[in-house]
Amino acid sequence: MPPKYILTPEQQAIAEQRRAERAARKATDAKKDESMKFLRREWLELRTAHNPIKVLTWNTENLCSPQRWHIMLNVKSFACRYVHVGYPRFDGQECDMLPALLPSLPNHTPITAAGPGKSHGLVILYNNSIFTQLSSKVIHLDFENLIDNHPDGNSMETTALMKRARASSRYTKNIALLAALSSNTNPKNGVIVATTHLFWHPKYTYERTRQALVLTRAIRKWQSEDGLVHWPVLLAGDLNTQPSEATYHLLASPHIPLSLAQRQDLQESLVVHNSVEKIPLIPPCSSTQTTVPDLSASANSGTSTPGQIKTAEEKEEDHDDKDDKIAANCRSPMLDGSDGLPTVDRLVKLYQEEFPFQGAMSVYDYVFILPSHPSLSLTRKQVEVDITKVICPPHPDQLGKGLPRKEVCASDHVAVGCELDIMW
Structure with missing residues (x-):
């Protein structure tokens, strides 16, 4: 057996240096892999789709702090591996962080809009290899009428009638974004997409319920104006x-009576916030956009992004939105009915008139498929849509003590997704 080779001191030093370099690279790669992790969620198949x-x-939306941008940088990995580029469409809210998502979503076109004085807003992101945008529209929910009343003129009486017709309980600046997307294979086929962010406070159910109804009406009106009543919504x-809440119940099952608890929640939320006096008579002019700012310079320099900067109006709203301010600045509706707020029974009736036969045909969490347009006859229904796959929700134990959370989700909201089969 030949004698064992013994390294010289110089060779030993070189070997030690190489081992240290390999260990450092391995540690760096492990750290990089760790930072790219996210909570994996599987698809649950219900049935096979023919036109999925x-x-x-x-x-x-997640954090209003300097950490927000760094958390959202990990979304690129999340989007590339989970929000597959095969998605024909992505509905979202709080689109101030959209530039962090777009690099992972090639062949997708965003449609964006924001409410008055807002630094963030809504986005509908669709796959342009499958769909083409036919038209889009912004709906200002504070300015939509709940009661069918169309006064004209500028008199004080007309102003009072307009406020009564809107039946708003507060000034929210909430909007909705609508888009008509036609199929690239057959432009006569398509879908109407609507996304929104309804009033947030859990205690004030009425305003959220009002907004959901006026949004549905606005969608139906837009369908009629554009001749798209046969397209699914x-x-x-x-x-x-x-x-368990009245808003969800009335959208999904308006002809099933509300529970006692739901009626009580609605009744207790029939109050008027002093912000209603700030609602202008004429809605702001808003248009949709299909471009987003380039935030790469901000990311590289470490400076804050536009999504972190709040407008003066938003800072004032944050102050007003505190629970004590919301409660202190509310009053009961006027006895003469000048505020326009309906009774619970009247509100239920309005929903039943808007949905004369049924509520949403299919519902998966925050994805609603609206029933056929009321103008369609029983023999000429809209294109049918069915849910064929869903993304399994995370288990509460996986979310830890709250979101956003590293290795789980970069936002304080989890994504909801499903596959639809459109019977074109």
Whole structure:
């Protein structure tokens, strides 16, 4: 057996240096892999789809701090591996962080809009290899009438009638974004997409319920004006509601009586906030956009992004939105009915008139498929849509003590997604 080779001191030093370099590279790669992790969620298949499209709705608002941008940088990995580029559409809210998502979503076109004085807003992101934008529209929910009343003129009487017709309980500046997307294979086929962020406070159910109804009316009106009543309507967004609440119940099952608890919640929320006096008579002029700012310079320099900067109006709203301010600045509706707020029974009736036969045909969390347009006859229904896959929700134990959370989700909201089969 030949004698064992012994390294010289110089060779030993070189070997030690190489081992240290390999260990450092391994540690760096492990750290990099760790930072790219996210909570994996599987698809649950219900049935086979013939004409599948996938829908994702996700509110990417999370932190109002310098950490926000660094957390959102990890979304690139999240989007590339989870929000697959095959998604025909992405509905979302809080689109101030959209530039962090777009590099991972090639062949997608964003449609964006924001409310008055807002630094963030809504986005509908669709796959332009599958769909083409036919038209889009912004709906200002504070300015939509709840009661069918169309006064004209500028007299004080007309002003009072307009306020009564709107039946608003507060000035929210909430908007909705609508888009008509036609199929690239057959432009006669398409879908109407609507996304929104309804009023947030859990205690004040009425305003959220009012907004959901006036939004549905606005969608129906827009369908009629554009001659798209046979196209299916997908409503997805942060509706700030749940199945046990009146808003969700009336959208899904308006002809099933409300529970006693739901009626009580609605009744107790029939109050008027002093912000209603700030609602202008004429709605602001808003248009949609299909471009987003380039935030790469901000990311590289370490400076704050536009999504972190709040306008003066938003700072004032944050102050007003505190629980004590909301409660202190509310009053009961005027006895003469000048505020326009309906009774609970009247509100239920308005929903039943808007949905004469049924509520949403299919519902998956915050994805609603609206029933056929009321103008369609029983023999000429809209294109049918069915849910064929869903993204399994995370288990509460996986979310830890709250979101956003490293290795789980970059936002304080989890994404909701499903696959739809459109019977074109």
